[in-house]
Amino acid sequence: MHEFSLAHSILEITLETAEANNATSVSEVQCTIGALRQVVPSLMDTAFEACCAGTMAEGAKLVITVEPVKVSCSKCNAVSEMQEMVYQCPKCESVEISMSGGTDMIITSLTIDQENGHED
Amino acid sequence: MKIEVLRNVQEHNNATADDIRALLAMKKVCMINMMAGAGAGKTSLLERMLPRLMPDLKCAVLEGDITTVYDAERIAALGVPVAQLQTEGSCHLDAWLVHDGLMKMPLDEVDVLFVENVGNLVCPAEFDIGEHSRLAVLSVMEGDDKPAKYPLLFTQATGVALSKCDLIAHTNFNIDRAIGDIRKVNNHAPIYQTGVNCTGDDELLAWIRAEHTKAVPTS
Numbered sequence: 001m002h003e004f005s006l007a008h009s010i011l012e013i014t015l016e017t018a019e020a021n022n023a024t025s026v027s028e029v030q031c032t033i034g035a036l037r038q039v040v041p042s043l044m045d046t047a048f049e050a051c052c053a054g055t056m057a058e059g060a061k062l063v064i065t066v067e068p069v070k071v072s073c074s075k076c077n078a079v080s081e082m083q084e085m086v087y088q089c090p091k092c093e094s095v096e097i098s099m100s101g102g103t104d105m106i107i108t109s110l111t112i113d114q115e116n117g118h119e120d
Numbered sequence: 121m122k123i124e125v126l127r128n129v130q131e132h133n134n135a136t137a138d139d140i141r142a143l144l145a146m147k148k149v150c151m152i153n154m155m156a157g158a159g160a161g162k163t164s165l166l167e168r169m170l171p172r173l174m175p176d177l178k179c180a181v182l183e184g185d186i187t188t189v190y191d192a193e194r195i196a197a198l199g200v201p202v203a204q205l206q207t208e209g210s211c212h213l214d215a216w217l218v219h220d221g222l223m224k225m226p227l228d229e230v231d232v233l234f235v236e237n238v239g240n241l242v243c244p245a246e247f248d249i250g251e252h253s254r255l256a257v258l259s260v261m262e263g264d265d266k267p268a269k270y271p272l273l274f275t276q277a278t279g280v281a282l283s284k285c286d287l288i289a290h291t292n293f294n295i296d297r298a299i300g301d302i303r304k305v306n307n308h309a310p311i312y313q314t315g316v317n318c319t320g321d322d323e324l325l326a327w328i329r330a331e332h333t334k335a336v337p338t339s
Contacts, residue, residue, distance in 0.1 A: 002212055002243035009129050017125050031129065036272045038242050087268065087304040099275070099305055105129040111122045 003039060006105070007047035007062075013107050014057050023112035026057040030109045034067045035082070036102035069102030133247060136215035140222065140250025147227040150335035151235060152328065153249055155273055156257035157266070158239030161283040163191045165257060165314060166234060170200050172325055173232065177332060180230045182221040184213040184238045191236065201226055212243035215250060232332050241270040252335040256309075259284040260293040267301040275305045279312070279327050286315035 010029060018026050029048075033039050041064055048062045069082040073089035074096045080089065082102070088095045128134065144151055154162050166181060173179050180201040183192045192204035203224040205217050218235060225233065235251065237244040245254075256277035258266055261284055267274045274280065280302055288295065299311055310327055312320035 002246045005210070005212070005214065005243075006129055006246075009132060012132065013125070013127050013129065017123065017127070021123055033129075036275060037246065038270075038272055085268075085271065087301070095300075095304060097304065098307060103272075103275075107125045107127050107129055109122055109124050114121060 003043040003047040004051070006039065007044060007051045010048060010062070010107060011051045011055065011057060014060070014110060015055060017107075017110055018056060018112050021112060022115050023056060023110075024115055025113045026060045026110055027113065028061045028063060028111035029057070029107065030063045030065070030111075032065045032067050032104050032106045032108055034102040034104045035069050035085070037105055039064070065108075067102060067104045070100045071097045072100065073097050130246075130248070133215045136219055137248040137250040140215060140219055143222065143227070144233075144250065144252070144335075147230070148336045148338070149227055149230050149233050150253070150332040151233045151249075151251045152253045152255055152331060153235045153237060153244075153251035154255045154257060155237045155241075155244045155277075156239060156259075156283075157241045157262055160239065160257045160259040160262060162236050162239070162257050163194055165281060165283055166236065167194060167198065168316075168321060169325060169328070170195070170198050173328065174200070177231045177329065178229055179232045179234065180225050182218065182225070182233065182235045184217075184236055186210070186238060201230070207238055211238055211240045212247055213237050213249055214247045218249040231336070232328065241266060241273055245270075245273040245276055253278040253331045256280045257283050258298065260288045260291050260295075264294045264298040264301075267298055267305070271305045274302050274309075277306060277309045278331070279324070280306075280309050281312050281314045281320070281324055284315050285313040285318045285320065288315075 014029050052058050071082045072079050075094035076092040078091040083090050156162050181195045184205045186207050189204045192202045195202040203221045205221045254277050256273050312324040314320040
């Protein structure tokens with residue numbers, strides 16, 4: 001249930017950024033989260049919704065883009081995206097692989113309404 | 121309107137973790153974050169290791185638990201400084217909680233500080249607490265499939281202790297499978313087979329001494 005801690009951190013940065021941009025409300029928060037981060041999207045939605053209640057981000061949609069894990073194969077030298085956490089090269093099925101990426105956790109953008117402005 | 125942000129979700133936690141690293145560097149303390157599922161034997165491993173390290177390395181322990189002081193009492197019985205961190209329901213330690221715990225420790229008199237994280241194979245791995253090393257512990261009672269099922273913890277480990285290996289004959293734990301799966305996500309962390317009368321205990325102690333030398337090179 002680390003989703004609640006992460007949702008709280010996402011909200012903190014969202015509110016800081018929104019206030020710095022004179023926002024009156026936040027309608028969408030876009031994040032990139034690595035596949036290795038073990039974040040359950042449905043739990044994350046519930047946690048984020050609960051954290052946002054009573055703030056200017058209440059009702060904001062959380063959009064998560066999953067950053068895949070990259071697999072480098074030492075047998076066929078292919079670099080591929082890992083498929084569903086199967087620890088083998090998707091090209092030649094070798095298990096002689098090394099992994100990279102999949103650990104990002106970044107807020108990429110917000111969609112806000114501003115004073116004297118309109119959401120586009 | 122859409123505005124670009126590009127900020128790390130965990131930046132506040134990570135900033136506190138950086139503060140902890142600076143404090144530990146100033147105090148010349150090596151911090152080892154022990155992570156494992158509940159019942160893997162983290163406290164038992166500490167009970168075996170601490171008396172063997174203590175003659176020449178001054179150790180202390182931060183005990184992370186959801187509730188109770190049971191583990192802290194076991195460490196205190198060894199005469200080792202210990203502080204209990206109760207997360208009150210949360211399933212992991214974060215940098216703020218560890219920072220609070222550090223304030224209760226006699227850091228001027230500590231060489232190696234062990235942080236026994238909350239027993240959980242998922243959430244603790246998500247949080248940087250300012251540690252120098254991450255020791256993953258997996259008992260043979262839990263099953264050889266756990267490294268593949270919980271890859272992040274093993275991906276980030278700087279050392280791995282397979283625990284209760286003295287009991288392996290009574291389980292269906294396939295040690296080659298477990299080590300093979302750890303190696304798929306982590307090809308650098310040394311893996312020690314520990315348990316009562318297991319040779320891995322000696323090797324793990326040597327690794328801890330080496331981690332201390334690496335973290336505090338001038339000591």
